[in-house]
Amino acid sequence: MVQEEIRKGPWTEHEDVQLVFYVNLFGDRRWDFIAKVSGLKRTGKSCRLRWVNYLHPGLKRGKMTTHEERLVLELHSKWGNRWSRIARKLPGRTDNEIKNYWRTHLRKKAQERKQAMSPPSSISNSSSSASSNAPVDYMPVAETKERSFYDTGGVLAPSSWISRSSTSSNNPPMDLMPVMETKGRSFYDTGGDLEIFAPKGKKDKEVEESEKVYSMDDIWKDIDLSENCQTITSPIWNYCPDLLWMMEEEESKMFPAINDPFFALAG
């Protein structure tokens, strides 16, 4: 069999646009299907990841607020490395983002906290073992230069928007806008904007549980709020605000696959 070549590595802008288009068309569930019909030489998995972590319109970008930071600390101490679960409590943040943030920033904070709370007993001195094998990541952290991420009043644009030259460099510096502390509906809960393909009755216990703490009323209120205000969305949407109508116009040119009989099914 001739196996089709699978692309890996950084996504190009064109791939992003294409993925956004097809997700709008088919919803954000059937990733293998999307990967196939879109003509992207990516796996469904890869498409999903790109969407969830980068392209989803509900994504909040920019620095974690102190509120979010505190929340992460609290929830992590409660749940451990259940990143997706923690992410559900921070609308607009992804599990990946939180995971990364934890590793680079909060591990130390958590450890300090823990030490402050418990008497200084025998603290293991394995500071070099910042290895990822450690169970819950309360690692002793060697004395390092600490950037004051706590007192960033303003919002710094992530370097990826400013100076990354490869994948996302062409995206706009949307993070220069102030980050609003809004709580949008976590996209993990929704299965995306289009739920036509979403499996029914799949609401897990965790979500229900989380709703006890963060009620749907709150969530929808927040959505209203964030819709009225100018929500910061993922870059591709800022970059191509008129993406959808543009797509309609361009689709036949840009994505020949759209004319496939396949689309008759979905349309």
Add this chain to the structure above:
DNA sequence: AATTGCTACAACCGCAAGTCC
């Protein structure tokens, strides 16, 4: 100015759970 080490984050991998037939 060049080098080195660190930070930030996108993306991949493997596994487990869920769904479909």
Add this chain to the structure above:
DNA sequence: TGGACTTGCGGTTGTAGCAAT
């Protein structure tokens, strides 16, 4: 009911950019 397939999750890696030396 069980096997194949898909999706979701957590862990890990790769790399660009920046600051310190």
